[in-house]
Amino acid sequence: xxxxxKTAADARHDTEGPRPRSGPRSRTRSPSRSxxxxxxxxxxxxxxxxxxxxxxxxxxxxxxxLVVYPIGYSVQRSFFDRSGESFAxxxxxxxxxxxxxxxxxxxxxxxxxxxxxxxxxxxxxxxAVLTERVRWGTAFKLVVFMPMAISMLAAGIIFRLVYEQDPxxxxxxxxxxxxxxxxxxxSGFPRAxxxxxxxxxxxxxxxxxxxxxxxxxxxxxxxLIGVPPxxxxxxxxxxxxxxxxxxxxxxxxxxxFTRGGGGKPNAVDPKELGLKGLRIxxxxxxxxxARTTAGADGTFTLPAVADGAVLRLPASNFREQYNGVAxxxxxxxxxxxxxxxxxxxxxxxxxxxAAGLAGLPRDVLxxxxxxxxxxxxxxxxxxxxxxxxxxxxxxxxxxxNVLKVFDLVFIIAPGSAQDDANVLAxxxxxxxxxxxxxxxxxxxxxxxxxxxxxxxxxxxxRRMRRENRR
Amino acid sequence: xxxFASDKADRPGGDPAAxxxxxxxxxxxxxxxxxxxxxxRLAARAASGGMRLFLVLVALFWLMPTVGLLLSSLRSPxxxxxxxxxxxxxxxxxxxxxxxxxxxxxxxxxxxxxxTVLITVPATLLVIVIGSFAGYAFAWLDFxxxxxWFLLVVALLVVPVQVALVPVSKLFGAVGIFETTLGVVLFxxxxxxxxxxxxxxxxxxxxxxxxxxxARLDGAGEIRLFxxxxxxxxxxxxxxxxxxxxxxxxxxxxxxxxxxxxxxxxITVALQQQVRQFGNNVDVLAxxxxxxxxxxxxxxxxxxxQFVSGVMAGAVK
Numbered sequence: 001x002x003x004x005x006k007t008a009a010d011a012r013h014d015t016e017g018p019r020p021r022s023g024p025r026s027r028t029r030s031p032s033r034s035x036x037x038x039x040x041x042x043x044x045x046x047x048x049x050x051x052x053x054x055x056x057x058x059x060x061x062x063x064x065x066l067v068v069y070p071i072g073y074s075v076q077r078s079f080f081d082r083s084g085e086s087f088a089x090x091x092x093x094x095x096x097x098x099x100x101x102x103x104x105x106x107x108x109x110x111x112x113x114x115x116x117x118x119x120x121x122x123x124x125x126x127x128a129v130l131t132e133r134v135r136w137g138t139a140f141k142l143v144v145f146m147p148m149a150i151s152m153l154a155a156g157i158i159f160r161l162v163y164e165q166d167p168x169x170x171x172x173x174x175x176x177x178x179x180x181x182x183x184x185x186x187s188g189f190p191r192a193x194x195x196x197x198x199x200x201x202x203x204x205x206x207x208x209x210x211x212x213x214x215x216x217x218x219x220x221x222x223x224l225i226g227v228p229p230x231x232x233x234x235x236x237x238x239x240x241x242x243x244x245x246x247x248x249x250x251x252x253x254x255x256x257f258t259r260g261g262g263g264k265p266n267a268v269d270p271k272e273l274g275l276k277g278l279r280i281x282x283x284x285x286x287x288x289x290a291r292t293t294a295g296a297d298g299t300f301t302l303p304a305v306a307d308g309a310v311l312r313l314p315a316s317n318f319r320e321q322y323n324g325v326a327x328x329x330x331x332x333x334x335x336x337x338x339x340x341x342x343x344x345x346x347x348x349x350x351x352x353x354a355a356g357l358a359g360l361p362r363d364v365l366x367x368x369x370x371x372x373x374x375x376x377x378x379x380x381x382x383x384x385x386x387x388x389x390x391x392x393x394x395x396x397x398x399x400x401n402v403l404k405v406f407d408l409v410f411i412i413a414p415g416s417a418q419d420d421a422n423v424l425a426x427x428x429x430x431x432x433x434x435x436x437x438x439x440x441x442x443x444x445x446x447x448x449x450x451x452x453x454x455x456x457x458x459x460x461x462r463r464m465r466r467e468n469r470r
Numbered sequence: 471x472x473x474f475a476s477d478k479a480d481r482p483g484g485d486p487a488a489x490x491x492x493x494x495x496x497x498x499x500x501x502x503x504x505x506x507x508x509x510x511r512l513a514a515r516a517a518s519g520g521m522r523l524f525l526v527l528v529a530l531f532w533l534m535p536t537v538g539l540l541l542s543s544l545r546s547p548x549x550x551x552x553x554x555x556x557x558x559x560x561x562x563x564x565x566x567x568x569x570x571x572x573x574x575x576x577x578x579x580x581x582x583x584x585x586t587v588l589i590t591v592p593a594t595l596l597v598i599v600i601g602s603f604a605g606y607a608f609a610w611l612d613f614x615x616x617x618x619w620f621l622l623v624v625a626l627l628v629v630p631v632q633v634a635l636v637p638v639s640k641l642f643g644a645v646g647i648f649e650t651t652l653g654v655v656l657f658x659x660x661x662x663x664x665x666x667x668x669x670x671x672x673x674x675x676x677x678x679x680x681x682x683x684x685a686r687l688d689g690a691g692e693i694r695l696f697x698x699x700x701x702x703x704x705x706x707x708x709x710x711x712x713x714x715x716x717x718x719x720x721x722x723x724x725x726x727x728x729x730x731x732x733x734x735x736x737i738t739v740a741l742q743q744q745v746r747q748f749g750n751n752v753d754v755l756a757x758x759x760x761x762x763x764x765x766x767x768x769x770x771x772x773x774x775x776q777f778v779s780g781v782m783a784g785a786v787k
Contacts, residue, residue: 051692052613059604059663060619066660067626070637077636127528130521142774143529146536149770149777150763151721153738157759158535160748161542161555169554171538343535351778404630407723411745425632432636433728439636446633453628464624465617 071450078443092444102441105422108334112341112405112423117398120342121391124349128357129379131350141354145347152344156411159340163327163412173324180322188233188277189317192224197265198256200224206315209283216307220251222294223266224275224313227255232273239274239298247304251311253278254298274298279317282306328413330420337412337421341405349394356390357383396456403452424449543569543756550752569757579758582740586762588651589726589736590719593658597715598708600659601666602674606696608667609674610682620671626664634661635728642729654729654736658719666711673707674700706776713773714780717766737762 081088096102127144131137147155164170167177194200194208199221203209214220219242232255239254253275254268263269274297282290282302290306302311327336360383368378384391406425413421424445432442541555544565549557558564573579607613608620638657642648647656677700685699701708723738730739741758744751770777 048611049613052607052611052616055603055607055611055692055696056619058600059667062600062656062660063623063626063663065641066634066638066657067629067664069641070634071629073637073640074633127525130525133518134522134525140525140529144532145778146767146770147532149717149766151723151738151766153721153723153741154539154759154763157741157745157755158539160745161538161752161756162535164749168552169550171534171554171556174554174556343532400628404632406632410723411742414748415746425630428632428635429724429727442636446630446636449630450633453630457625457628460624460627461621464621 074443074446074450077439078447079440081440082438084439088440092438092440093448095441096444096448099441101419101422102427102445104419105424105427108422109403109424111334112338112402113399115335116338116341116345116402116405117395119338120346120398121349121353121394123342123346124351124353124394125384125387125391127346127350128353129383131354132357141347141350145351147344148347150344152407153411155340155344156408159336159343159408159412162340163336165324165326165328167324170324170327172327177322177324180324189224189227189275190319192227192255192275192318194224195256195265198223199266200313203312206318208313210311213308213310214249214251214282214306216247216249216304220249220311221266221268222251222253222275222278222280222311222313223256224253224278225255225257227257227275229259233276233296235296236273236276236298237296238270239268239272241268242299242301247307249282249302249304249306249311251300252298253280253294253300253313268298279314281312281314282309283312284309288312328417330417333413333417333421337408340408340412341402344408345398345401349398352394353387353390356387360386400453400456403449539756540760541565542752543760545569545753547753550756569753570761573754573757573761576754578740579737579754579761582735582737583761585651585730585734586720586736586738589654589658589730590716593655593662593719594712594716596655596659597662597666598712601663601711602670602701602704602708603696604663604667605670605674606700608671609677610700611692620667623664623667627668629661629664631657631661631725635724639728649729649731651731651734654726657725657729658715658722662715662718666715669711670704670707673704677703709773710776710780713769713776717769717777717780720766 077084078092079088079090080086081091096106127140131140134140162170162172165173167173199211200208200223201211208224210220210222239252242250242252252268255273255275256265256267257263258269258271263272275294276296276298278294278298280292280294280300280302281288282305284306289309290302292300292302294300325332327333364386365378365382368382373381404425405423406429409418409421409423409426410429418426428442428445428449431438431445538555541558542550544567545555545558546564546566546568549564604623608616608623634657639648642650642653647653681699681703682695685695690698721738722736723742726736726739727742730736735743737758741755741762744755744758748755
């Protein structure tokens with residue numbers, strides 16, 4: 001871009017002193033033809049112009065036909081209605097801010113432009129500063145910069161995989177569910193339930209209680225059905241009757257179902273598994289007096305205080321398993337796609353900022369350290385302010401880039417969420433080439449995008465003119 | 471300009487200002503002036519260890535999505551449907567090249583790879599050729615309004631391609647090259663030109679005038695001057711430009727989506743059509759995406775320096 005190119009090409013000029021500016025050869029050459037008649041001079045000039053035109057022609061034709069003319073066409077088309085026949089004034093532009101889907105696109109674009117460049121630049125700054133200190137910094141930069149090489153389409157497919165809803169397949173949800181289940185205990189047995197012949201009954205709210213109070217010395221049976229074999233804990237063992245336990249209560253909680261049939265209801269049959277981890281509470285007069293969980297073979301014991309209590313299997317045992325976050329659902333789809341963008345572009349910010357860092361005056365930083373500034377102070381008070389121009393260039397470049405984001409949204413947002421993830425470039429595509437195309441609106445969006453980059457265009461031109469004058 | 475390690479600006483006549491400072495390891499360890507001895511040193515070492523750990527984690531985090539794609543592409547459809555790619559770490563026997571074999575036997579995909587090449591190579595060469603003609607004219611030829619023309623080109627640097635999609639599709643339709651490879655190539659060339667001209671003009675302008683003068687005194691014409699003196703000296707800039715444009719066109723989806731022949735779309739469009747049924751065809755999408763990434767990744771690792779300077783300079787497009 002503009003600023004980026006400034007760092008690239010123009011920085012060279014700055015260091016190189018005066019350059020051949022005005023017509024490098026015109027003056028130096030004329031002495032060799034001293035005494036040339038006026039006619040010859042005009043002839044030379046004409047020939048030069050013709051030569052230049054020949055060199056420029058292919059470029060100017062292509063630019064004129066495929067870049068300049070389309071701008072004019074789009075501007076003009078944006079003032080006409082869908083059919084293109086009647087003048088519509090500013091109607092198409094009004095539509096941009098009244099139509100619900102397009103308004104979503106404008107709003108999302110705003111979020112994109114504010115969030116994505118800021119996050120990518122912040123990460124780039126952190127990475128650039130930290131990698132300065134490590135020997136394998138170059139390897140790290142390679143890794144983070146690598147996504148810049150691949151297409152947005154490939155990145156889109158990569159992140160469709162990452163964001164897959166099923167925690168068994170999408171890595172984002174696998175991690176999220178893992179973290180969630182570490183803090184909120186996972187419920188082991190969704191949809192497990194007793195049969196009517198079992199000594200358990202529903203107690204409201206999804207919990208089950210024993211039909212009768214339990215007595216010390218009488219083994220308690222807590223049979224349930226309805227757990228698919230795949231959902232049983234991997235380390236559950238065949239259930240067995242409890243060992244008698246002195247004055248306490250003991251019993252077995254097991255899956256009262258024999259695969260392939262042959263089991264008797266309400267009895268612990270040889271192949272039936274213990275409900276490992278099932279939570280059991282002893283309730284007396286509405287208060288929990290003791291609680292425990294079943295072991296791998298389904299056995300459990302409760303202290304003597306539970307004698308005469310009812311055993312309750314709290315509802316937390318049976319809650320639906322936590323299934324992670326709908327990354328690509330209506331609410332998170334835009335942040336999720338911004339995440340993939342940051343993955344691609346943080347490396348860009350990092351490399352530019354690292355180049356800026358390398359150009360900082362070392363002695364200033366060292367002087368601050370010698371004066372007792374800690375690393376944070378040096379970073380906050382010296383490095384960042386000195387990097388200001390570079391950070392600005394990176395931010396502006398990314399903003400321009402983000403304005404036109406299309407592929408990532410088009411690929412990552414599933415069809416059902418495309419309205420929620422809509423952005424201007426996507427809406428332009430839909431308005432121009434979709435099923436109910438309205439070229440008037442499509443052109444208005446194109447013009448809006450162009451207007452948004454005009455300030456940068458102006459800055460570019462100003463800088464070039466300043467250089468030309470030098 | 472910018473690159474990962476060495477930071478030598480490409481320019482004819484060497485680069486006295488090459489900054490070794492960009493090499494992170496080349497700087498002396500920073501002086502620790504804390505007088506309070508062991509405790510401070512321990513704290514500093516702990517902080518530095520924490521920082522290293524953080525960077526390692528970040529690097530792994532950054533690699534994970536790509537690794538996920540690669541491993542997914544190496545698993546059978548039924549494995550993909552039933553579990554995540556990380557299962558491979560406990561069951562390496564799942565790995566299979568089956569998907570790649572199917573992919574390469576799939577004419578639609580191999581055909582689309584050929585289309586990608588047929589679009590990318592001409593679009594890159596044309597931009598280099600036309601761009602260096604114009605860049606040379608702007609740098610060394612004298613003609614009326616030169617600076618104004620150049621400003622116009624600079625102004626076009628940031629024009630979004632979106633502005634041209636509808637008008638150019640109408641135009642191509644009128645000329646009869648809508649949905650043809652030629653159309654895609656021309657579109658990419660046109661939108662690659664402002665940057666190409668800008669970059670090459672600035673680069674060519676750095677060529678010492680004495681070289682050109684000497685050639686002219688020897689009687690070389692403009693064409694000869696251009697091909698024998700300017701182009702060879704412009705090598706590094708042409709390389710950066712070529713790599714940037716190559717990757718830009720190779721990775722493009724939007725332009726091809728609209729202008730390419732629907733019968734022989736490039737790989738990005740072919741894969742995009744598959745995305746609509748995402749979930750049932752990861753066994754096609756994952757290896758397809760990986761194959762489409764291979765060339766860019768090779769270019770990236772082989773030409774890091776030119777790649778970085780090209781991408782950095784052309785990022786606004």
